[in-house]
Structures are given as structure tokens and as C-alpha cells.
Amino acid sequence: MKTLVSPAIVLRHTNYRDADRVVTFMTRDFGRLSGLARGVRRSVRRFGGRLDLFSHVELTWRPGRGELVHLESAKLINAHLGLRNDLPRMAWAGVFSELVERLFQPDEVNAHAFDILAAVLSYSESVTDYEPTVVRLAGLHLLSVAGFRPELRVCVRCRRPPARHAPHRLDVSRGGIVCHACVPTGQAIPLSEATLDALAHSIDASLEELADVSLNPALKRELKDIFQAFVTYHVGEPLKASRFLAHLEAGDEPEGKASEAGDEHGGRNVSAGKRGEEGGAGEGRMES
Numbered sequence: 001m002k003t004l005v006s007p008a009i010v011l012r013h014t015n016y017r018d019a020d021r022v023v024t025f026m027t028r029d030f031g032r033l034s035g036l037a038r039g040v041r042r043s044v045r046r047f048g049g050r051l052d053l054f055s056h057v058e059l060t061w062r063p064g065r066g067e068l069v070h071l072e073s074a075k076l077i078n079a080h081l082g083l084r085n086d087l088p089r090m091a092w093a094g095v096f097s098e099l100v101e102r103l104f105q106p107d108e109v110n111a112h113a114f115d116i117l118a119a120v121l122s123y124s125e126s127v128t129d130y131e132p133t134v135v136r137l138a139g140l141h142l143l144s145v146a147g148f149r150p151e152l153r154v155c156v157r158c159r160r161p162p163a164r165h166a167p168h169r170l171d172v173s174r175g176g177i178v179c180h181a182c183v184p185t186g187q188a189i190p191l192s193e194a195t196l197d198a199l200a201h202s203i204d205a206s207l208e209e210l211a212d213v214s215l216n217p218a219l220k221r222e223l224k225d226i227f228q229a230f231v232t233y234h235v236g237e238p239l240k241a242s243r244f245l246a247h248l249e250a251g252d253e254p255e256g257k258a259s260e261a262g263d264e265h266g267g268r269n270v271s272a273g274k275r276g277e278e279g280g281a282g283e284g285r286m287e288s
């Protein structure tokens with residue numbers, strides 16, 4: 001059978017049998033896929049550490065008969081090693097990769113979404129002043145790419161541009177702002193003018209551009225609720241990875257250490273205890 005090649009990022013992995021691992025990738029050219037890496041936990045010969053969480057590789061595989069492809073090889077593009085000793089950055093990488101997985105169907109090819117994910121991981125591992133606001137803005141960009149772009153220019157009820165110096169709210173279920181004269185239909189989040197302006201300017205910006213934007217305190221504060229509410233609404237439930245992040249932000253001591261990231265235990269915990277609750281270590285969760 002024909003061999004396929006694409007840039008790919010490891011979204012998650014689960015142990016399978018004694019020495020194998022099922023690895024799920026977002027590929028740039030073929031959507032999402034999962035493959036069985038045989039013997040990967042016993043020998044580093046074939047894949048080395050290249051199938052660790054969030055590794056960016058050039059992946060070669062052959063389609064399989066069932067849901068799993070046959071992984072042939074992985075050439076490292078970026079291991080994102082800078083992430084691995086920093087729990088908050090790892091937690092955010094977990095949030096972002098889960099968001100990618102939840103927003104796109106396995107056969108949905110979206111190179112733009114892949115590039116945003118790759119940019120978030122590169123940003124997260126390389127910047128000195130890590131700013132979750134930048135990642136939240138990139139998350140809204142990702143939602144836009146998935147077809148859930150918030151309407152920020154006109155009121156979603158009366159279709160008029162909102163008056164200046166009047167209070168605005170973001171109506172989550174209607175997907176945009178509601179002016180002071182209209183009544184929101186569902187959950188509405190107060191929005192300052194500064195945040196509205198900043199969002200309108202930054203929602204399509206690249207990570208490089210965002211890293212240069214001066215983020216005002218109102219934006220940082222309000223974007224927390226906006227991101228959470230938008231993601232929960234469109235995904236249908238809170239992300240599992242965001243629970244781990246919430247523990248971190250609350251100052252709890254989470255299980256697992258960032259330095260263990262990439263091995264199966266650290267990887268599972270650090271990727272936000274992500275799927276850790278659905279099955280014990282070693283249990284495979286196949287794509288359905």
C-alpha cells in the first residue's frame with residue numbers, strides 16, 4: 001500500500017499492550033490520525049523520543065485496514081523541549097491540542113489550524129515572557145478557523161455597530177456582541193471597550209504579531225472568561241485539559257512533574273490529566 005508523508009504534531013498517546021503505544025497526530029495534509037507504534041516503549045531505535053507529546057515531526061505512514069495506520073518513521077522538526085520543564089506551558093499545550101482535536105473531525109484537513117497549533121507550541125517553548133493571553137487569542141483564532149468566528153463589529157441582534165462609550169456584552173450562544181439597547185438571549189459576558197477593540201484587531205493576527213501587541217489588563221482579565229465560555233459552548237463541555245490548568249492556577253500541587261513529560265506517566269498527567277481519568281495508564285483509547 002502507498003506510503004503517505006505529512007508534517008504532524010503528537011496530540012496525545014496511550015500505552016497499548018506491554019511495549020506498544022497508540023499515538024494520535026494532527027497532520028497538516030491529511031487531518032487527524034492514530035497509529036500503533038510497536039515496541040516503542042521497549043526500544044528507542046525506531047522512533048526515539050520523536051513520538052513524545054507535542055513533538056512536531058515529518059511523519060511517514062501507510063493506511064491500515066482498521067482505524068489505526070501503520071507508522072513507518074518520524075523525522076524530527078521540533079521536539080519543543082523548552083516546554084517540558086514548565087508545567088503551565090505544558091498545561092496550555094494540552095489545552096490547545098485538545099481544542100484542536102475537539103473542533104475538527106478526524107478526516108477534516110485544515111492546514112491553517114495545524115499552523116496555528118505549531119505556532120502556539122513554538123511560541124510556548126521559546127518566549128521568555130510567556131503570556132497565556134496570547135494563547136487564548138490564538139484559541140479564538142482557531143475557533144474562527146473552525147467556523148466559530150465571534151461577531152465583533154455589529155450587534156448580533158440589531159445588526160448595528162455598537163455605540164461608543166456604552167456597555168457591551170458578548171452573547172456566547174449568539175456568537176457575538178450585543179449592544180446596550182438589545183437584550184442578550186443567553187449567557188452574556190461584560191466586555192470593555194478596550195477589550196472589544198483589542199479583540200477586533202487581534203483575532204486574525206499571527207503569533208508573532210500577538211507577541212508584539214501590548215496586552216492591556218482589561219483584555220487579560222476579560223479574555224479569561226470569554227475564552228472559557230466560547231470554548232465550552234462550541235465544544236459542548238469544558239475541556240478536560242482545562243481542569244488541570246485550573247488546579248495549577250489555583251496553586252494546587254498536581255500529580256506528575258513537568259520533567260517527566262514525554263514519558264507515559266508524566267505525559268498523561270501533564271497533558272492535563274487529559275484522558276487520564278478515562279482509563280488507567282496503559283489503557284488504549286482508540287479513535288472511534
Ligand SMILES: [Zn+2]
Nearest residue numbers: 155158179182
Ligand atoms: Zn443591538
